[in-house]
Amino acid sequence: xxxxxxxxxxxxxxxxxxxxxxxxxxxxxxxxxxxxxxxxxxxxxxxxxxxxxxxxxxxxxxxxxxxxxxxxxxxxxxxxxxxxxxxxxxxxxxxxxxxxxxxxxxxxxxxxxxxxxxxxxxxxxx
Amino acid sequence: xxxxxxxxxxxxxxxxxxxxxxxxxxxxxxxxxxxxxxxxxxxxxxxxxxxxxxxxxxxxxxxxxxxxxxxxxxxxxxxxxxxxxxxxxxxxxxxxxxxxxxxxxxxxxxxxxxxxxxxxxxxxxxxxxxxxxxxxxxxxxxxxxxxxxxxxxxxxxxxxxxxxxxxxxxxxxxxxxxxxxxxxxxxxxxxxxxxxxxxxxxxxxxxxxxxxxxxxxxxxxxxxxxxxxxxxxxxxxxxxxxxxxxxxxxxxxxxxxxxxxxxxxxxxxxxxxxxxxx
Amino acid sequence: xxxxxxxxxxxxxxxxxxxxxxxxxxxxxxxxxxxxxxxxxxxxxxxxxxxxxxxxxxxxxxxxxxxxxxxxxxxxxxxxxxxxxxxxxxxxxxxxxxxxxxxxxxxxxxxxxxxxxxxxxxxxxxxxxxxxxxxxxxxxxxxxxxxxxxxxxxxxxxxxxxxxxxxxxxxxxxxxxxxxxxxxxxxxxxxxxxxxxxxxxxxxxxxxxxxxxxxxxxxxxxxxxxxxxxxxxxxxxxxxxxxxxxxxxxxxxxxxxxxxxxxxxxxxxxxxxxxxxxxxxxxxxxxxxxxxxxxxxxxxxxxxxxxxxxxxxxxxxxxxxxxxxxxxxx
Numbered sequence: 001x002x003x004x005x006x007x008x009x010x011x012x013x014x015x016x017x018x019x020x021x022x023x024x025x026x027x028x029x030x031x032x033x034x035x036x037x038x039x040x041x042x043x044x045x046x047x048x049x050x051x052x053x054x055x056x057x058x059x060x061x062x063x064x065x066x067x068x069x070x071x072x073x074x075x076x077x078x079x080x081x082x083x084x085x086x087x088x089x090x091x092x093x094x095x096x097x098x099x100x101x102x103x104x105x106x107x108x109x110x111x112x113x114x115x116x117x118x119x120x121x122x123x124x125x126x
Numbered sequence: 127x128x129x130x131x132x133x134x135x136x137x138x139x140x141x142x143x144x145x146x147x148x149x150x151x152x153x154x155x156x157x158x159x160x161x162x163x164x165x166x167x168x169x170x171x172x173x174x175x176x177x178x179x180x181x182x183x184x185x186x187x188x189x190x191x192x193x194x195x196x197x198x199x200x201x202x203x204x205x206x207x208x209x210x211x212x213x214x215x216x217x218x219x220x221x222x223x224x225x226x227x228x229x230x231x232x233x234x235x236x237x238x239x240x241x242x243x244x245x246x247x248x249x250x251x252x253x254x255x256x257x258x259x260x261x262x263x264x265x266x267x268x269x270x271x272x273x274x275x276x277x278x279x280x281x282x283x284x285x286x287x288x289x290x291x292x293x294x295x296x297x298x299x300x301x302x303x304x305x306x307x308x309x310x311x312x313x314x315x316x317x318x319x320x321x322x323x324x325x326x327x328x329x330x331x332x333x334x335x336x337x338x339x340x341x342x343x344x345x346x347x348x349x350x351x352x353x354x355x356x357x358x359x360x361x362x363x364x365x366x367x368x369x370x371x372x373x374x375x376x377x378x379x380x381x382x383x384x385x386x387x388x389x390x391x392x393x394x395x396x397x398x399x400x401x402x403x404x
Numbered sequence: 405x406x407x408x409x410x411x412x413x414x415x416x417x418x419x420x421x422x423x424x425x426x427x428x429x430x431x432x433x434x435x436x437x438x439x440x441x442x443x444x445x446x447x448x449x450x451x452x453x454x455x456x457x458x459x460x461x462x463x464x465x466x467x468x469x470x471x472x473x474x475x476x477x478x479x480x481x482x483x484x485x486x487x488x489x490x491x492x493x494x495x496x497x498x499x500x501x502x503x504x505x506x507x508x509x510x511x512x513x514x515x516x517x518x519x520x521x522x523x524x525x526x527x528x529x530x531x532x533x534x535x536x537x538x539x540x541x542x543x544x545x546x547x548x549x550x551x552x553x554x555x556x557x558x559x560x561x562x563x564x565x566x567x568x569x570x571x572x573x574x575x576x577x578x579x580x581x582x583x584x585x586x587x588x589x590x591x592x593x594x595x596x597x598x599x600x601x602x603x604x605x606x607x608x609x610x611x612x613x614x615x616x617x618x619x620x621x622x623x624x625x626x627x628x629x630x631x632x633x634x635x636x637x638x639x640x641x642x643x644x645x646x647x648x649x650x651x652x653x654x655x656x657x658x659x660x661x662x663x664x665x666x667x668x669x670x671x672x673x674x675x676x677x678x679x680x681x682x683x684x685x686x687x688x689x690x691x692x693x694x695x696x697x698x699x700x701x702x703x704x705x706x707x708x709x710x711x712x713x714x715x716x717x718x719x720x721x722x723x724x725x726x727x728x729x730x731x732x733x734x
Contacts, residue, residue, distance in 0.1 A: 036513050037188065037719060039506065056572065057503040058190055059512065061718035062725065064295060069190040072197050073496055077576070096442040143481075177476060180488055184472040184703070187711025189465070189495050189502075196492030200485060207481050222480045246714045302724065303717025310713070395479040395537055402594055404479040404537075404587075 169209030531694030544584015
């Protein structure tokens with residue numbers, strides 16, 4: 001029952017790999033009476049082989065704490081094997097008002113989908 | 127519903143207190159008197175700490191921290207339940223009989239665990255000491271000749287590893303944050319450091335058990351504890367507090383004045399209805 | 405003159421945008437699709453959602469207190485662990501909901517400030533005291549039960565982030581109701597004293613739980629609009645009646661009774677009916693004059709104030725580290 005992956009004795013335990021040193025989002029250095037913690041978006045990989053999927057958001061002062069808070073908040077029922085956190089400001093999003101034109105092109109191009117090709121129905125392994 | 131949800135819920139696969147209870151009941155695991163005494167110590171440490179940490183849930187400095195401290199409290203309570211269940215196997219007692227119906231002088235926890243939460247810095251200081259101590263202990267205990275102790279330690283060591291990380295992160299932030307937080311961190315360490323020495327004291331029981339390979343001599347953990355906590359303190363530009371050691375005695379039932387209140391609150395309901403099932 | 409002309413064009417452009425936005429919004433609602441944060445939405449829709457989601461978040465956070473008070477006294481270690489996990493979940497639920505509200509342009513700090521200043525509302529049920537251990541059972545069974553009844557339809561709320569938060573909450577909440585039921589079941593089958601404790605708790609929490617669904621439909625001015633917007637899917641009375649039906653079944657399994665002699669199934673309407681509720685008391689408690697309002701807010705304020713230096717420290721540390729990284733890069 002002794003785990004083969006028993007942690008080793010290092011001073012900086014369990015630090016998730018790949019964390020840049022405390023990269024604070026701009027919002028966390030605002031000059032209100034009390035400096036607010038920034039907002040982070042959390043992406044969780046539920047098991048190996050699957051993509052990271054958006055799970056929700058949280059507040060944290062920096063990346064290191066954001067990862068830990070995400071671990072506590074979004075994987076406490078064994079829901080994940082890997083976590084990404086992204087400061088909200090770092091996400092570029094498509095313009096919702098431009099939705100029509102931005103996403104128009106694929107409309108009507110049915111031939112990009114396998115279902116378009118009906119003559120091969122019934123042919124095996126195709 | 128839920129098709130878009132990123133995560134799925136599974137119970138996980140690890141040793142639970144219920145598994146130990148089953149092993150004890152079916153006679154698969156039965157501790158010797160010495161091992162039971164030893165398990166009682168470790169169980170009481172976890173139980174008393176969980177009782178203290180549970181108080182933070184709904185009172186943390188930020189909601190995220192309520193959740194974090196809640197997780198740590200639950201881990202500690204889980205370890206406590208496993209150790210107590212196992213210990214009870216020697217005396218035909220359940221975890222609840224041990225937790226709720228022993229008197230203060232029968233508790234075997236070290237003094238640091240019962241120290242009041244104080245402010246967040248004091249709680250972090252206590253966590254810092256306790257988790258670095260527990261990590262060194264459990265890491266070695268995974269190789270115990272007592273299979274059940276080894277199994278409980280194997281689960282616990284991974285969780286405590288995260289507790290170390292949590293406390294170290296906060297030591298760095300409080301020490302390197304504001305003037306106020308630094309002063310509080312220094313004060314918190316000063317408050318808790320007198321109780322470090324007791325954690326590393328050998329006695330007859332640990333000496334006997336170390337000989338059989340069931341337990342780890344507390345004194346042998348000290349060097350690693352000093353080195354690793356020292357590294358974090360150095361990074362935080364803090365010094366190891368120079369304070370006289372508290373007298374200790376917790377392992378033999380001599381506690382500080384704090385434990386009585388803690389037990390009174392913890393045991394009140396169970397004792398109002400002795401024999402009741404909940 | 406020129407400035408005025410400019411202003412006119414600006415306001416015309418805004419009118420046009422609003423008209424387009426409204427048309428798009430109406431279409432999405434008609435299709436029963438979802439509104440997302442950056443979509444145009446009517447001000448009233450935004451305000452309604454913000455009010456509802458933040459109240460919901462506050463309820464989770466304040467709702468931690470009556471149960472957290474019993475963590476230290478839980479009568480068995482298993483129950484202690486379960487209760488801790490449950491109260492911790494509620495912090496999580498509050499977080500999910502605050503995040504959803506933040507997508508509407510309000511910060512959590514502002515919402516918290518409103519709460520502790522007594523300017524925001526939360527579910528009035530949490531202003532009743534949790535007197536005995538059996539209250540942990542009754543809160544789980546009745547209060548969480550009513551909450552689930554309310555929340556399951558909210559998973560389909562027209563505002564995307566709210567619906568998604570509710571999916572997550574509902575998944576976790578089902579454990580809450582079951583553990584409450586189990587506590588009561590254990591007590592009901594325990595000693596006569598324990599059974600009495602359970603019955604007493606059910607008696608005290610029954611009516612407040614029914615009132616969690618909100619005022620009767622003919623006295624709930626906002627309900628109609630919320631239903632038109634696909635935020636609410638069922639009326640207050642509809643959900644309440646459904647809930648009563650479920651409780652009637654479940655209370656039999658418990659071997660306890662509901663403190664309401666007027667519960668009956670109306671064969672004509674096919675709905676469960678219940679005795680009158682004291683709505684005056686409801687409004688009193690909602691207005692801040694319940695047994696625990698002051699205590700609950702004070703505790704929240706204290707935690708927030710006591711934590712200020714910690715939040716400040718972490719932010720300051722992050723700022724310093726970020727500066728160091730920049731200097732290093734330069």
